[in-house]
Amino acid sequence: MTIRLRAHHLLCLLTYVGKGYSPAFTVNYDAIARRLSRGEDILLVSGPDDICAPLLDGPEPHCLNESVVERDRLAARDAGDLLARPIQPGLRLDLDAAVLARLRQAFSVGGVRKACHGCEWNELCSAIAAGGFAETKVQRSIAPRRP
Structure with missing residues (x-):
């Protein structure tokens, strides 16, 4: 399967x-993680x-707001610059351990954080990054190489 x-x-x-945002949101996000x-x-x-x-079932879901569309634009630009590929609809991306580590390193030093400006979760995310991303739910390990 593929995660959209x-x-x-x-x-x-x-x-x-x-x-x-809600228990249902967290259960869904945990499954995606x-x-x-x-x-x-x-x-x-x-x-x-x-x-x-x-x-999407709630009244006036914020994910349809123009501010969220702008977050997408900024995140796509910054992540695309970092990963040296266009981040755009239709792209398939393997979030392997190396890509995850590269994104987290850039995130921790503010290199891909323009999209975070004004987000209600910004302080929490900053604290998690400052703590070395401990206890994050999305984890990938590099598989040991076979001789």
């Missing part, structure tokens, strides 16, 4: 520790994605 993500969620998943950790690939989409799904 909007661009700014590439940044959000770096610091996800199990907190969210497990799938990412097992190596499922990502399909970049425009607009609401698999993480947004539990919020």
